[in-house]
Amino acid sequence: AHLVLEQDFRYDEADVIMRQHTVIEESGRISIYRIWDHYYSRESIVKLLQEKGYNVQDIFSDLTGKPFEEKTKSMGIAAKRAY
Structure with missing residues (x-):
């Protein structure tokens, strides 16, 4: 089992959004994944x-x-x- 926390960060001055996913595993291990999208x-x-x-x-x-x-x-x- 695991828990996923999600956050979005907007950087309008750079036309960018970052989606951060923090995965907390049952063992206590924490992994953070950041997905960057640039808007054109x-x-x-x-x-x-x-x-x-x-x-x-x-x-x-x-x-x-x-x-x-x-x-x-x-x-x-x-x-x-x-x-």
Whole structure:
């Protein structure tokens, strides 16, 4: 058996959220897992990909190819290496 404690930390100035999971095992062992997610706007991800040598072919609202909408919470990006 074990206990899991979860916390979310938002760092809006860096467009980042960190999800921390603390697992306390029956033996008393404690493990901490931190998952960092960086949020991108359409413009910021295109700029980053271009800086890294990619050309963005298309942007979708999800990974199934749904047309992009500004209010979407996720993005699927088709990009090709420029060189």
